Amino acid sequence: MFWSKGFIPTLKETPQEAESISHQLMLRAGLIRMLMAGVYSYLPLGLKVLNNIQKIIRAEMDACGASELLLPALQPQELWTKSGRDKDMGEVMIKFTDRRQRKICLGPTHEEVITDLAKNHISSYKQLPLILYQIQTKFRDELRPRFGLIRACEFIMKDAYSFDQDQNGLDKNYQAMYNAYNRIFKRCGLKFLVTQADPGVMGGTVSHEFMVPAEDGEDIVLSCPECKLQQTQKTENDEFCPKCNTKLEKINTIEVGHIFQLGTKYSSMLGANFLDAQGKQREIIMGCYGIGVSRLIPAVIAQNHDNQGITWPKELSPYKIIILPLDVTDKKIRKVAKDIHKELEENGIEALFDDRDERAGVKFKDADLLGISLQVIIGKESLKKNKIELKIRKDNRKIIKSKEGILKEIKRLIHG
Amino acid sequence: MFWSKGFIPTLKETPQEAESISHQLMLRAGLIRMLMAGVYSYLPLGLKVLNNIQKIIRAEMDACGASELLLPALQPQELWTKSGRDKDMGEVMIKFTDRRQRKICLGPTHEEVITDLAKNHISSYKQLPLILYQIQTKFRDELRPRFGLIRACEFIMKDAYSFDQDQNGLDKNYQAMYNAYNRIFKRCGLKFLVTQADPGVMGGTVSHEFMVPAEDGEDIVLSCPECKLQQTQKTENDEFCPKCNTKLEKINTIEVGHIFQLGTKYSSMLGANFLDAQGKQREIIMGCYGIGVSRLIPAVIAQNHDNQGITWPKELSPYKIIILPLDVTDKKIRKVAKDIHKELEENGIEALFDDRDERAGVKFKDADLLGISLQVIIGKESLKKNKIELKIRKDNRKIIKSKEGILKEIKRLIHG
Numbered sequence: 151m152f153w154s155k156g157f158i159p160t161l162k163e164t165p166q167e168a169e170s171i172s173h174q175l176m177l178r179a180g181l182i183r184m185l186m187a188g189v190y191s192y193l194p195l196g197l198k199v200l201n202n203i204q205k206i207i208r209a210e211m212d213a214c215g216a217s218e219l220l221l222p223a224l225q226p227q228e229l230w231t232k233s234g235r236d237k238d239m240g241e242v243m244i245k246f247t248d249r250r251q252r253k254i255c256l257g258p259t260h261e262e263v264i265t266d267l268a269k270n271h272i273s274s275y276k277q278l279p280l281i282l283y284q285i286q287t288k289f290r291d292e293l294r295p296r297f298g299l300i301r302a303c304e305f306i307m308k309d310a311y312s313f314d315q316d317q318n319g320l321d322k323n324y325q326a327m328y329n330a331y332n333r334i335f336k337r338c339g340l341k342f343l344v345t346q347a348d349p350g351v352m353g354g355t356v357s358h359e360f361m362v363p364a365e366d367g368e369d370i371v372l373s374c375p376e377c378k379l380q381q382t383q384k385t386e387n388d389e390f391c392p393k394c395n396t397k398l399e400k401i402n403t404i405e406v407g408h409i410f411q412l413g414t415k416y417s418s419m420l421g422a423n424f425l426d427a428q429g430k431q432r433e434i435i436m437g438c439y440g441i442g443v444s445r446l447i448p449a450v451i452a453q454n455h456d457n458q459g460i461t462w463p464k465e466l467s468p469y470k471i472i473i474l475p476l477d478v479t480d481k482k483i484r485k486v487a488k489d490i491h492k493e494l495e496e497n498g499i500e501a502l503f504d505d506r507d508e509r510a511g512v513k514f515k516d517a518d519l520l521g522i523s524l525q526v527i528i529g530k531e532s533l534k535k536n537k538i539e540l541k542i543r544k545d546n547r548k549i550i551k552s553k554e555g556i557l558k559e560i561k562r563l564i565h566g
Numbered sequence: 567m568f569w570s571k572g573f574i575p576t577l578k579e580t581p582q583e584a585e586s587i588s589h590q591l592m593l594r595a596g597l598i599r600m601l602m603a604g605v606y607s608y609l610p611l612g613l614k615v616l617n618n619i620q621k622i623i624r625a626e627m628d629a630c631g632a633s634e635l636l637l638p639a640l641q642p643q644e645l646w647t648k649s650g651r652d653k654d655m656g657e658v659m660i661k662f663t664d665r666r667q668r669k670i671c672l673g674p675t676h677e678e679v680i681t682d683l684a685k686n687h688i689s690s691y692k693q694l695p696l697i698l699y700q701i702q703t704k705f706r707d708e709l710r711p712r713f714g715l716i717r718a719c720e721f722i723m724k725d726a727y728s729f730d731q732d733q734n735g736l737d738k739n740y741q742a743m744y745n746a747y748n749r750i751f752k753r754c755g756l757k758f759l760v761t762q763a764d765p766g767v768m769g770g771t772v773s774h775e776f777m778v779p780a781e782d783g784e785d786i787v788l789s790c791p792e793c794k795l796q797q798t799q800k801t802e803n804d805e806f807c808p809k810c811n812t813k814l815e816k817i818n819t820i821e822v823g824h825i826f827q828l829g830t831k832y833s834s835m836l837g838a839n840f841l842d843a844q845g846k847q848r849e850i851i852m853g854c855y856g857i858g859v860s861r862l863i864p865a866v867i868a869q870n871h872d873n874q875g876i877t878w879p880k881e882l883s884p885y886k887i888i889i890l891p892l893d894v895t896d897k898k899i900r901k902v903a904k905d906i907h908k909e910l911e912e913n914g915i916e917a918l919f920d921d922r923d924e925r926a927g928v929k930f931k932d933a934d935l936l937g938i939s940l941q942v943i944i945g946k947e948s949l950k951k952n953k954i955e956l957k958i959r960k961d962n963r964k965i966i967k968s969k970e971g972i973l974k975e976i977k978r979l980i981h982g
Contacts, residue, residue: 151633154692154693155631155633155696156633157633157635157687157696157698159687183683183686183687185637185638185640185641185642185679185682186640186642186668186670187666189638189640189641190638191635191636191637191638191679191683192635192636192637193635194633194634194635194698196635196636197634197635197636200636215571217567217571217572217573217610218610218613219573219607219608219609219610219612219613220607220608220612220613220616221601221607221608222601222605222606222607222720223639223703223705223720224601224602224605224705224719224720225601225605226601226602241665244662244664245662246660246661246662248660248707248719249657249707249709250603250709252602254602256672263601263607266601267599267607270599271573271575271599276570277570280571280573282573282610287639287703289639289640291664291665293665293666303640303664304638304639304640
């Protein structure tokens with residue numbers, strides 16, 4: 151991809167609207183743009199990161215035997231009256247009446263819709279266990295949207311739902327999801343805490359949250375320095391460790407995942423039953439498993455940046471490598487850069503080619519800001535010595551190789 | 567994928583709600599389910615077809631040098647007042663006021679949002695030409711939603727937008743898109759007509775529609791039997807060929823694509839300008855290019871089915887092959903089926919394994935209904951002769967091969 155043919159509007163100045171580091175960097179690196187408060191467009195680089203995250207999530211969900219589907223954003227309000235959650239949701243749920251006088255809402259979550267689907271199509275224990283998931287856009291009428299994609303009115307979630315005959319089945323699926331979540335967040339380059347959480351309006355009993363420590367995170371995790379117990383903060387009061395009564399430490403975090411054992415809360419209220427092996431009618435046992443997909447981008451940036459910009463973990467980098475010919479008016483530099491580009495393409499390595507006629511300083515700054523995990527720098531002085539420079543963005547380490555040895559080294563760094 | 571672990575609720579009976587053949591088959595084959603009139607869930611098989619269509623579209627868009635982004639569904643109504651299209655859209659646009667008293671709409675299309683983005687980030691001729699596209703969910707308050715995904719309230723579109731310095735640039739991009747559309751619809755297995763169309767509320771001058779002839783299509787194409795002129799019907803009156811005055815024939819079609827030369831309609835109203843090489847401020851010349859992505863599924867089915875069910879074109883088939891062990895209680899049949907499954911997986915060929923303990927008749931009927939393009943049938947009698955049967959769903963042609971030769975033949979049929 152050539153920089154000049156794409157749409158990567160980087161910013162030198164930090165936009166006023168940005169309240170957190172991750173939000174500033176997302177705007178400056180041209181990943182997103184605000185359409186209105188809480189509502190963002192994903193520009194090409196932002197969408198590429200989003201797709202990389204989704205790819206990881208899909209791989210790990212599929213490995214759990216989950217099947218992907220796609221549920222609608224428009225939902226009949228009636229379903230929420232049946233589940234009794236219309237009041238719990240309150241004003242956060244966007245509602246309207248359509249031309250045919252149907253009362254419709256924009257789904258802030260999909261327990262009702264999926265339970266309704268299960269009710270209509272699961273009738274026998276032979277169809278269980280089952281895990282369904284989707285990656286889909288959700289809507290919330292946030293009173294105070296903040297921090298870019300962290301608290302937005304329109305956002306992307308992965309929500310999975312498990313259906314089982316009994317608690318034993320739910321325990322197994324819950325554990326499988328718990329493990330998958332650990333793998334997903336690790337692959338996203340995150341350090342995170344797992345806390346016992348309050349199921350809240352979701353209902354059910356057991357629940358865990360996956361929290362990413364970040365300076366400007368809004369969610370507080372209480373951690374006991376003595377017995378290492380960790381839980382999410384529920385009240386504004388000072389809390390003491392329920393196990394050993396030590397004063398708890400507060401850690402600012404971003405919530406990126408939340409899993410729940412729902413039990414029969416939804417199947418009971420919406421009538422989702424099955425016939426067991428003895429021909430007896432029973433309620434389906436459910437679990438639900440959410441990941442804040444779009445929110446993962448700022449969470450990852452919060453933990454992966456330096457003074458110059460973003461430092462993407464390898465698997466999330468929007469391109470595998472950025473090619474920096476330091477002077478595109480120089481024939482030799484241009485030829486070497488093009489040759490490398492061609493070789494990378496032939497090897498299936500997606501590269502961003504900075505073909506702009508800009509000063510080296512501008513290119514360096516933009517490349518560091520974008521945070522693509524590997525840079526290949528082609529400059530006049532080095533070329534005279536038949537040398538090409540590589541820079542690993544994560545730690546800004548530089549590697550010098552001969553022109554002939556560069557491709558091998560790039561492949562080693564990307565695949566190794 | 568094992569049938570029993572997935573979610574493929576096929577139906578023997580035709581649901582009453584289904585008005586057209588494609589709608590009936592989508593419901594019966596377990597591709598979609600209605601949540602309310604005009605609003606559908608994509609079940610796993612339906613989503614796989616949708617993804618296959620999107621893959622084709624992305625490949626052809628990227629080949630045109632277009633960059634993918636993702637714009638929000640929530641839009642400020644203010645933008646539509648500026649463009650003057652709020653009145654044109656009328657009641658079809660879903661509008662509401664949020665908690666902060668912001669007037670918001672759900673985007674039925676994105677010319678306003680993309681032009682606003684271009685206005686803020688394109689300033690120089692050096693940034694042109696540019697093509698941006700997205701595959702995204704759109705909303706319409708349809709008074710009479712019909713035919714399943716054909717006229718829905720929530721649907722998926724690919725919308726692309728080109729930005730140019732001059733008419734010459736627009737002509738080039740328009741032609742590139744026109745060619746890409748021909749390739750996309752061909753790869754989707756469609757026979758289609760291209761008509762000169764009325765730009766309507768989109769504005770602009772030149773416009774073409776891509777129409778798929780289908781018995782229950784709602785859009786009428788008028789075709790001249792004499793001079794072969796084809797155009798979309800604009801009025802209910804009998805029309806005669808504007809070229810040779812012959813009585814026109816009516817063809818029922820489904821509109822799947824529509825491309826427009828917008829010119830400066832939006833850039834002028836929303837103030838999207840650039841500085842040309844002479845430093846003079848000019849309005850950006852735009853084109854827009856839509857494909858009804860979700861609508862393509864029923865359009866393809868309308869042209870690709872027989873009495874037994876769907877006959878997917880190879881590139882759209884939800885799985886490349888379905889494995890039918892006719893009796894899963896038979897050890898030998900099960901072993902051969904599993905071996906074939908394993909070999910296919912090792913060769914990267916995605917297969918659906920019908921592991922249900924059902925009669926052969928049920929499996930045959932479901933496999934034909936689903937329409938996966940290739941079936942491998944493992945039965946007791948054939949196995950005794952060391953034979954395995956393949957069935958090409960498109961024409962129901964059967965091929966018998968020895969157990970040892972089966973993989974080679976499958977690979978030939980899928981990749982050849």
